Amino acid sequence: MKRLALLGLACAVVVAGCGGSSNSGFPTIQAARTYGLAEFTPGQPVAAGKPVRVSFQIRLPDGKPLTSYRHGPGPHTGVHLIIVRRDLDTIIHRHPPIAADGTIAESITFPEPGPYRVVVDAYPSTGQQRNFQLFGSLRVKGAYAPQPLPAYRSTVTVDGYRVTLHGRPTLHAIQANFLTITVTDPSGKPARFTPWYGALAHAIFFRSGSLDYFHTHVCARGAAGCTSVLGAAKVTGSSSTPGKLSVGVLVPAAGRWRLFLQCRVNGHVLTAPFTLTVKP
Numbered sequence: 542m543k544r545l546a547l548l549g550l551a552c553a554v555v556v557a558g559c560g561g562s563s564n565s566g567f568p569t570i571q572a573a574r575t576y577g578l579a580e581f582t583p584g585q586p587v588a589a590g591k592p593v594r595v596s597f598q599i600r601l602p603d604g605k606p607l608t609s610y611r612h613g614p615g616p617h618t619g620v621h622l623i624i625v626r627r628d629l630d631t632i633i634h635r636h637p638p639i640a641a642d643g644t645i646a647e648s649i650t651f652p653e654p655g656p657y658r659v660v661v662d663a664y665p666s667t668g669q670q671r672n673f674q675l676f677g678s679l680r681v682k683g684a685y686a687p688q689p690l691p692a693y694r695s696t697v698t699v700d701g702y703r704v705t706l707h708g709r710p711t712l713h714a715i716q717a718n719f720l721t722i723t724v725t726d727p728s729g730k731p732a733r734f735t736p737w738y739g740a741l742a743h744a745i746f747f748r749s750g751s752l753d754y755f756h757t758h759v760c761a762r763g764a765a766g767c768t769s770v771l772g773a774a775k776v777t778g779s780s781s782t783p784g785k786l787s788v789g790v791l792v793p794a795a796g797r798w799r800l801f802l803q804c805r806v807n808g809h810v811l812t813a814p815f816t817l818t819v820k821p
């Protein structure tokens with residue numbers, strides 16, 4: 542109950558039309574006076590391993606498509622399309638192009654069968670609104686063997702890069718905290734981060750089971766539009782030493798969370814997943 546009440550509050554503060562969450566079935570056009578996903582494709586299960594065109598528009602409360610999005614440097618621009626398998630085994634994160642008529646489309650190859658949650662995190666340039674999320678789902682054909690959430694591990698190796706979480710702060714819901722994370726390249730040297738989708742690192746959080754979502758960033762020094770806001774709490778990551786990140790954690794509810802840390806090193810985009818426990 543507490544969790545739901547807090548989430549409701551966060552939605553009311555951050556977003557005018559926080560509706561649109563559908564945990565099952567395909568996205569539908571929302572009722573009047575809320576933002577919604579429209580013209581979402583694919584509307585049918587798709588094959589794994591083949592490119593699929595994922596496309597949609599965001600519909601405004603007045604029924605028109607949203608065509609005006611924030612742009613510029615920094616990560617808080619346009620539309621972030623984040624698709625996770627329900628068991629949090631796979632994540633896809635893109636910032637697709639937006640056509641003049643508001644159509645957003647991206648070609649995506651889904652690696653594995655199963656049910657996926659679609660999160661559209663939008664940064665409109667109009668109104669007072671910061672950003673808001675809309676949700677959908679899609680299914681990739683084939684047998685789905687859900688994986689249990691892995692136990693906590695402090696080091697994850699991706700393509701020879703070692704991503705290590707140092708210390709283990711006690712994390713609480715709706716309280717900003719920081720994780721110190723280092724990344725070394727295959728030769729053991731500190732990684733050099735280069736901006737990807739406007740940030741040195743993206744930290745995408747999903748809660749196991751309910752798939753609640755939050756997203757924070759680490760930006761280059763002096764970058765604008767890098768602070769994530771949840772109700773009255775704010776967090777901005779930083780990186781002052783090569784290979785080292787101070788990653789902001791801010792999540793709406795207690796539980797077990799998957800953190801997908803993404804950064805670009807030597808032209809490589811790395812995705813390092815960590816399991817985190819967040820207390821009430």
Ligand SMILES: [Cu+2]
Nearest residue numbers: 616743756758
């Ligand atoms: Cu991001």
